[in-house]
Amino acid sequence: MLVVKNLSKSFSSASGDVTALNKVNLTVQTGEFASIIGKSGSGKSTLLSMLGALDIPTSGSIEVDGVDIAKLSAGKQTAYRAKKIGFVFQHYNLIPNLTALENVMLALEFGGMPAKKRKARAEQLLTDVGLEPDEQLRKPPRLSGGQQQRVSIARALANHPAIVLADEPTGNLDSETGKKIFDLLHHLSRSEKTTILAVTHDMDIAGKTDRTFKLKDGKIIA
Amino acid sequence: MNVISRGIKNALRSPLRSGAIVLMLAISIGLILSMLVARGSVNSKIDEVKSTAGTSITITPAGVNGFAGGGDALTSTQLATITSTAHITGTSASLNDQLSSTDTSLTASLELGNFGARQMRFEGSSTPSSANSSPSDTTITRRAPTPRTTVTGTTNPNSVSTNGSDLTLTSGETIDGTSSELVALVGSDLATKNSLVVGSTFTAYTKTITVKGIFSTGNKFQDSGIIMPLATVQTLTDQSGSVNSIVAKVDSSDNVSSTVAALKTALSDKADIVSQAEQAAASVSSLESIASLALGGVIGATIAGAVIVLLAMIMVVRERRREIGVIKAIGGTNRKVVGQFVTEALTLTVIGSIIGLALGVAVSGPMTTSLVSSSTSSTTSTSGRPAGGPGEMMRGGFNQISKNLTSVTSTLTPTIFASAIGITLLIAVIGAAVPAWFISKISPAEVLRTE
Numbered sequence: 001m002l003v004v005k006n007l008s009k010s011f012s013s014a015s016g017d018v019t020a021l022n023k024v025n026l027t028v029q030t031g032e033f034a035s036i037i038g039k040s041g042s043g044k045s046t047l048l049s050m051l052g053a054l055d056i057p058t059s060g061s062i063e064v065d066g067v068d069i070a071k072l073s074a075g076k077q078t079a080y081r082a083k084k085i086g087f088v089f090q091h092y093n094l095i096p097n098l099t100a101l102e103n104v105m106l107a108l109e110f111g112g113m114p115a116k117k118r119k120a121r122a123e124q125l126l127t128d129v130g131l132e133p134d135e136q137l138r139k140p141p142r143l144s145g146g147q148q149q150r151v152s153i154a155r156a157l158a159n160h161p162a163i164v165l166a167d168e169p170t171g172n173l174d175s176e177t178g179k180k181i182f183d184l185l186h187h188l189s190r191s192e193k194t195t196i197l198a199v200t201h202d203m204d205i206a207g208k209t210d211r212t213f214k215l216k217d218g219k220i221i222a
Numbered sequence: 223m224n225v226i227s228r229g230i231k232n233a234l235r236s237p238l239r240s241g242a243i244v245l246m247l248a249i250s251i252g253l254i255l256s257m258l259v260a261r262g263s264v265n266s267k268i269d270e271v272k273s274t275a276g277t278s279i280t281i282t283p284a285g286v287n288g289f290a291g292g293g294d295a296l297t298s299t300q301l302a303t304i305t306s307t308a309h310i311t312g313t314s315a316s317l318n319d320q321l322s323s324t325d326t327s328l329t330a331s332l333e334l335g336n337f338g339a340r341q342m343r344f345e346g347s348s349t350p351s352s353a354n355s356s357p358s359d360t361t362i363t364r365r366a367p368t369p370r371t372t373v374t375g376t377t378n379p380n381s382v383s384t385n386g387s388d389l390t391l392t393s394g395e396t397i398d399g400t401s402s403e404l405v406a407l408v409g410s411d412l413a414t415k416n417s418l419v420v421g422s423t424f425t426a427y428t429k430t431i432t433v434k435g436i437f438s439t440g441n442k443f444q445d446s447g448i449i450m451p452l453a454t455v456q457t458l459t460d461q462s463g464s465v466n467s468i469v470a471k472v473d474s475s476d477n478v479s480s481t482v483a484a485l486k487t488a489l490s491d492k493a494d495i496v497s498q499a500e501q502a503a504a505s506v507s508s509l510e511s512i513a514s515l516a517l518g519g520v521i522g523a524t525i526a527g528a529v530i531v532l533l534a535m536i537m538v539v540r541e542r543r544r545e546i547g548v549i550k551a552i553g554g555t556n557r558k559v560v561g562q563f564v565t566e567a568l569t570l571t572v573i574g575s576i577i578g579l580a581l582g583v584a585v586s587g588p589m590t591t592s593l594v595s596s597s598t599s600s601t602t603s604t605s606g607r608p609a610g611g612p613g614e615m616m617r618g619g620f621n622q623i624s625k626n627l628t629s630v631t632s633t634l635t636p637t638i639f640a641s642a643i644g645i646t647l648l649i650a651v652i653g654a655a656v657p658a659w660f661i662s663k664i665s666p667a668e669v670l671r672t673e
Contacts, residue, residue: 045670054551054667075555081666082553093548093669097235098228109224110553155552167670 002028002051002163002195007060009046009218020046022218023060028211030162031193033186035206038215044199045167047215051197052085052165053077064162082110086156086194088185090168092148094140100126100151101136104158111159125154129184146177153184157192164189166198170205182208225558229565233573240570243534247574247649248581250527254520255582255634255642260590261516262638268506268513275502277472279310279482281493286466289320296493298463303488304470309477314378314399315465317455320370321448327425330369331415332446338369371412372447373426375455379407381469382449383439389449394420394435402453406431409445410438427458475499512593524645527574531653535567539657539664546661547668560658567654575646582642583634 009021020043028034038044049055051062053069061068069080087093094103104122113121126136129150140148149169156164169185170178182205189196198209206212214222234240281304285293295317305313321328332338374382377399383389389396389407397405408418413436418424422433431450439445456462472481478499485495539546549559 049667049670052551054670055665078550078553078555081551085553087551087669089548089669093544093551095545095548097231106549106554107552110555110558115224159553 001030001063001065002026002197003061003063004051005061005063007047007050007062008058009043009050009055010058019218021050021057024215024218024220026213026220028163028195028197030195031189032211033189033196033209034198034211034213035209036197036199036213036215037201037203037206039201042215043218044215046218048165048167048197048199051163052087053080082107083112083159084162086158086161086164088149088152088156088164088166088169088198090171092140092145092152092172094148094151094155096140099137099139100131100143100147100154103140103151104155107155107158113159121158122154125158126151128188129154144177145173146181149173149177149181150184153181153188157188157194160192161194163195163197166196168200169198170200170202178202178205225561226565229562230569232562233566233569239534243530243570244574244577246530247527247571248577250523250530251575251578251642251646251649252581252585253523254527254645255579255638256586256589257516257519257523258638258642259582259586259634260593261513261520262635263590263633264509264513264516264594266633268509271502271506271509272475272499275475275498277475277478277499279470279472279478279485279495279497281468281470281485281489281495283466284492284494286494289318294492295461295464295466296468298465300489300492301465301468304468304485307470307481307484307488309473309481310470311473312471314376314381314469315452316374316376316381316467316469317452317459317461317465318467319373319375319455319459321373321426322370323368325427326371328371328412328416328448330371330446331409331411332369332371332443334369372443373455374447374449375452376449377452378469379437379449382437382444382447389437390439391435392438394433397434397449397451399451400453401451402457403451404429404431404454405434405450407435407437407449408433409447410436411442411445412447429458472497509594516593520645524649527646527649528652531567531571531649532656534570535563535653535657536660538566539563539660543664543668546664547666550664550666551669556662560661563657563661564654567657568650571646571650571653575643578646579639579642586634 004024004026007021007024008019011018011020024043024047036044036047046055050057050070053072057070060070062070064080064084069077072080094100095106098106101119101122104125105118108118108121109115123133123136127133131147131150131154135143135147140151143151149172153164153169156166164185166185170181173181185196185198186208188194198205200206212222213220281296283293283296285291296315301313301315304310321330323329376382379396379399380388391407392410394407397403397407406424408416413419413433416424418433418436420433420435423430424433425431426448431448437445437449452465456464470481470485472478478497482495482497482500485493489495546559550556
């Protein structure tokens with residue numbers, strides 16, 4: 001279970017302090033598929049980076065299965081990202097000179113899986129997301145956007161994370177491919193019992209998730 | 223695939239750029255190696271020249287150079303002062319004289335020639351040469367210049383040797399320089415001219431001298447002379463206690479300079495003092511400047527190499543900022559990311575090193591030769607000194623030093639090779655350390671901010 005309490009984040013800028021998140025409170029149950037919607041600059045990405053331990057909040061707490069990740073040391077936060085969190089990005093963010101298979105194996109390496117088991121696990125994950133064996137050996141530039149996002153999802157799920165954080169997962173895809181990717185995420189959240197929190201501006205997609213949080217000016221308004 | 227293999231793979235990610243970096247690195251590493259070789263070779267040559275210069279100091283009466291010049295011979299008191307000077311382990315003294323045809327039964331084997339005639343033109347100045355006499359001068363007695371035979375009275379016959387080693391005797395045995403017997407070693411040319419063999423006798427200073435041995439030095443001047451015990455020459459020439467050349471041996475090459483200074487103080491202006499070691503030190507100064515130039519080259523090329531790797535890696539890190547953010551976001555530790563980039567820098571450096579070291583091996587020889595030959599041409603012209611006589615031996619030594627200077631051979635020793643590899647690793651470490659610091663500063667949140 002994910003519990004966010006009074007989460008605030010301020011940045012210093014030339015024009016003074018900017019509050020990106022202002023006392024955000026939210027709770028997401030394990031295995032739930034939730035979405036966060038909001039306009040550009042509403043604090044969606046900032047919230048996602050706090051939840052993924054990519055950045056440190058100014059105040060408040062983020063509890064994942066009872067552990068406040070905001071108070072973890074840098075080393076433990078890295079371990080948290082490797083084992084408890086899976087990221088899916090709008091621009092896929094695959095390593096361009098590694099094959100699809102190697103990209104997934106990289107996440108498994110960081111998750112601490114023994115080298116001998118990585119390949120079989122990565123192949124299984126890529127097969128699960130619908131990548132053919134020959135596609136698995138291609139490097140990202142030789143895969144379509146939809147295929148790259150599938151690889152990204154396989155990488156996010158590699159270490160059986162507690163939460164998958166998706167930042168505009170369909171934002172860079174045509175609507176048909178976007179729907180397929182959404183269905184894939186939805187299916188996986190059910191089969192793997194993984195909590196998924198997706199930032200989106202696509203109301204159709206948001207409407208299909210279990211819960212939707214609406215952010216405005218750094219606050220949850222619905 | 224682990225950190226190492228990812229690093230190696232990344233190094234070859236952009237073949238054109240990696241190729242350019244490797245090429246630049248190879249040139250700087252090649253330069254480092256060839257400069258190290260040049261420095262090592264020149265330094266070993268400097269040591270060789272200094273060591274062959276020996277530890278002897280030659281002391282001659284002030285104003286005397288061979289048979290030219292003037293002044294008083296050195297006295298036995300001065301010899302005693304020299305012998306008792308600190309660090310001097312031994313001395314050999316000599317007194318030179320020349321025998322004219324009236325002094326000896328020997329016929330000089332050295333032709334007078336133009337040079338000899340000119341040297342003697344002042345002698346008996348009131349007696350113009352009969353060859354050029356005019357009828358009005360017939361009342362004046364004239365004597366044609368005649369070639370002379372040099373007599374060296376020495377406590378150590380081996381000091382006459384021109385090559386620094388013992389005197390080579392072609393027959394007979396050496397003489398005791400400290401005795402006062404009427405014995406002599408005769409130069410091979412003089413012996414041939416006068417049909418002298420061991421046991422023969424000849425007359426000099428109205429005394430009968432016995433030939434104990436025939437020597438050959440390969441030097442025409444020396445081989446036309448006679449070597450006798452010092453005391454014998456002193457007695458025969460009525461110069462008891464006088465010497466006109468002393469060669470003193472110093473215990474260590476490190477003490478030569480201080481001993482020369484001490485002797486100069488003790489003998490003040492009565493003697494001219496020169497040491498081969500000091501002359502050699504002056505002669506090798508151009509080689510020393512090459513050595514420091516080469517060291518400058520090594521430092522410059524090292525800095526250039528490090529800057530190449532540094533800039534290349536900074537460029538790579540900046541370019542892959544997002545990728546680094548992604549790796550950190552999906553759980554990559556700083557250590558792993560830095561390890562990957564350091565491996566990448568090392569891979570480029572290793573490839574550059576292999577090419578650069580091969581390049582260095584190929585060019586170090588010609589480079590050393592061209593550095594030395596262009597720089598020592600000015601040195602060789604400074605060592606010549608005029609006049610003959612005992613100074614000949616010293617000059618032989620200096621000419622040898624000058625020849626040595628130009629015969630520097632480049633040698634690639636394992637130590638030099640190891641130094642080059644060490645410097646290369648230093649380049650890689652410097653070139654990778656700064657980018658590593660940049661990497662550690664990249665936040666994983668970078669991946670979202672740039673979305």
